[in-house]
Amino acid sequence: MARISVAQRRELLFAAAVRVLARDGLSALSTRAIVAEAEMSLASFHYAYASREELLGDIVASVVGGEREAGLAGVLGEAATPEEAVRRALATYLDLVRADPGREQGMFELTQHALRTPALARLASEQYQRYHEVAAELLDHLATRFDRRWDSPTADLARLVVALTDGLTLSWLADRDDAAAERLAALAAEAVLTHLEEA
Amino acid sequence: MARISVAQRRELLFAAAVRVLARDGLSALSTRAIVAEAEMSLASFHYAYASREELLGDIVASVVGGEREAGLAGVLGEAATPEEAVRRALATYLDLVRADPGREQGMFELTQHALRTPALARLASEQYQRYHEVAAELLDHLATRFDRRWDSPTADLARLVVALTDGLTLSWLADRDDAAAERLAALAAEAVLTHLEEA
C-alpha cells in the first residue's frame, strides 16, 4: 500500500466506517470490517487509530457538526410562507431518511451505544444539544424572515421539533409505510405551526 | 441445581435477560451474562433455548404484548377533563421512563437490532403496529368518555402520539434534563389536544 499520511488514513478509515455502519449496523462495525471496506491491513488501523472506541468517538463527534441538519435552512429560503417552509422542511427531512435509511439507523445505534459508554456519554449529550441549537436557529430564522413570532421560547419548540423528527424517523424505520409517514410529517408540521403567531 | 421444567427455566432466563438488558445494554447481553444473572450454568441456557437469538425474539415479542402501555388507560379514567387526561398520560409516561431509563434504552437497542436482523424484522414492525393500536384505543376511549371527537383519523393521531413519546424518551435519555422534558411533554400534549373538538 502506498505511504499516506496518518491524517489521510484516518479519513479513509472514518469514511469506510460510516459506510459499514450504514450498511451493516453497529454490531457489524468491527475493526476487521472497517479495514476490509477501506482495503487496508488490520495493522494499519491501529497505526492511525489507537482503538476502535476512538474511531467511534470521531463518528459521534462528526454528527455534532450537524452540517446536514443545518442544510435544511436552504429549504426555508425557497418557501413563500412560513407554513410552507415548515411543511417542506419536514418533508425534505423525511426524504433524507428514506434516501439513506441505514445512515439514520446507524446514527441511532451509535447514540444508544454512546449513552451506554461512559467515555462517550458526553458526546451523545452534545449531539442532542447541537440538534436543539440547529433547530432553534431554524425557527428563529423563520420568524425573522416572515416577520412573525413564536408563542413559546424557541429553545422549547426546538426540542419539540427534534422529538418529532426522531419520532418520525423511528416510525418510518419500523414499518416503512411511506403514506403514513407523510401524514405524520404533516401533523408534525401542524404541531409546530400552532405556535406561530403574528408579530 | 434443582430440576425445574423447561418452561420455568425459560421464564427465569427471560427475566434475567430483561434485567441485564436494562442494566448493561444489548451489547452486554451475552448468554454468559444471562446465565450469571439467573445463576445457572451455561449449558442450561441451551437446554431451554436453542440460541441467544431465540431469547431475543421472545423479548421483542413480549413488548408486542404491550401491557405496560395499555396500563396508561388507568390514568385517563381519573381525569376530569380530556385536556387533563392527555397531559397526565404523557407526564405519567415520562415518569415511567425516568423510573427505569435502562429499560427504555434497552427497548430502543433491541428494536434497532431487530430491524437489522431479517429473522426479527417482522417482530419490530409488529411492535410498532401494537404501539399504534394501543395509542389509537386510548384516543378513542378518551373521545367517547368525554363526548368529544378528533378532527383526524385516530390511526394518524396515534402515530403522532407514538412519535412524540419516542422523541420525548430519546430527548430525556440524551441529556436527562427533567425540566426541559416536562416542558416538552406539555408541548406534546398540546400538539395532540389541538385535534380535539366538540362532538
Next chain:
DNA sequence: GTCTATAATGAGATAGAC
C-alpha cells in the same frame, strides 16, 4: 436434566520482519 470441559469462531490489539 444438569453439569464441566471444550470446541470453534471472531474479536481487539500488538510484535516484529521488511
Next chain:
DNA sequence: GTCTATCTCATTATAGAC
C-alpha cells in the same frame, strides 16, 4: 510506514460424564 503472523480474550454452542 506497512505488512504478516500471532497473542489474548470473549463469544456461542455442544459433547459427554454423571
